Amino acid sequence: MLRFTMAVAKALGVLLALILLTALTQFGGVVLILAWLGARIWRPRRRRLAATLALFGALYAIASILVVPPLAALGGRQPLPCTLSDEAPVRPHNLLYCALNRHYATPSVAEMLAALADDLSSRFPGIQVAYLDASFPFFEGFPLPPHLSHDDGRKVDLTFFYADAAGRPSAVITPSPIGYWGFEQPRTGDPRPCAGQDRLLTLRWDISWLQPLLPDRTLHLDANRAMIRWFAGAGLHFGVERLLLEPHLQQRLQTAGGVIRFQGCRAARHDDHVHVQIRP
Numbered sequence: 001m002l003r004f005t006m007a008v009a010k011a012l013g014v015l016l017a018l019i020l021l022t023a024l025t026q027f028g029g030v031v032l033i034l035a036w037l038g039a040r041i042w043r044p045r046r047r048r049l050a051a052t053l054a055l056f057g058a059l060y061a062i063a064s065i066l067v068v069p070p071l072a073a074l075g076g077r078q079p080l081p082c083t084l085s086d087e088a089p090v091r092p093h094n095l096l097y098c099a100l101n102r103h104y105a106t107p108s109v110a111e112m113l114a115a116l117a118d119d120l121s122s123r124f125p126g127i128q129v130a131y132l133d134a135s136f137p138f139f140e141g142f143p144l145p146p147h148l149s150h151d152d153g154r155k156v157d158l159t160f161f162y163a164d165a166a167g168r169p170s171a172v173i174t175p176s177p178i179g180y181w182g183f184e185q186p187r188t189g190d191p192r193p194c195a196g197q198d199r200l201l202t203l204r205w206d207i208s209w210l211q212p213l214l215p216d217r218t219l220h221l222d223a224n225r226a227m228i229r230w231f232a233g234a235g236l237h238f239g240v241e242r243l244l245l246e247p248h249l250q251q252r253l254q255t256a257g258g259v260i261r262f263q264g265c266r267a268a269r270h271d272d273h274v275h276v277q278i279r280p
């Protein structure tokens with residue numbers, strides 16, 4: 001009986017790991033299966049779990065660097081830059097986004113980000129544009145949890161700019177270490193279209209318990225305004241179709257209308273990041 005219970009617990013653990021890895025990285029679950037098969041062939045006398053994990057790490061790294069990029073290109077997606085280059089100051093907010101392969105997008109998205117960074121650099125020397133989640137490498141319609149969209153390579157989330165100690169705009173010193181969930185709160189008199197709507201089925205998480213734990217940051221209004229206005233102006237030539245931003249920030253940044261929209265009260269808040277998508 002004990003053996004049966006252990007076997008069920010083990011199977012459930014493996015299933016959970018497969019689901020989690022797939023939700024986080026798309027192909028991580030498949031790599032785990034390959035690693036498990038590899039460990040069975042390898043047949044280490046002891047520590048089969050350690051052997052499986054070591055194989056998983058090695059296979060995942062090799063796949064991420066050598067296998068996934070060319071395969072993703074067949075489907076029309078490429079990795080966004082993981083390091084800064086001379087060409088464009090575009091980077092992930094956190095290397096985790098690259099490590100988890102959540103940084104794939106169409107070439108048009110990469111081109112748009114490079115043009116945005118180029119424009120902002122001319123106004124704010126030394127500025128860097130930082131992205132968060134984009135899409136997974138493969139398959140149209142494969143969701144990127146917990147997002148409702150981000151399933152076709154046409155969407156990317158960007159951090160806001162915050163003032164550093166010298167008052168310069170930084171895309172990296174966000175309140176939250178992962179870029180998401182450190183919300184700018186509406187001020188007195190600001191629009192609050194979702195106030196009092198306590199829906200059960202919603203992705204509009206306030207994560208109130210986390211907010212007091214995060215450091216205070218000051219939005220760099222000029223740089224954020226320049227970014228949003230670029231999307232609503234020059235960005236249209238790069239295919240910008242929609243930009244999601246909370247109404248209180250639209251008002252504060254004096255940017256509204258056109259491609260700038262409010263996502264509604266069922267989707268995630270957009271006052272910790274900005275969501276941009278381009279036309280098909």
Ligand SMILES: [Zn+2]
Binds near residue numbers: 156
């Ligand atoms: Zn988004």
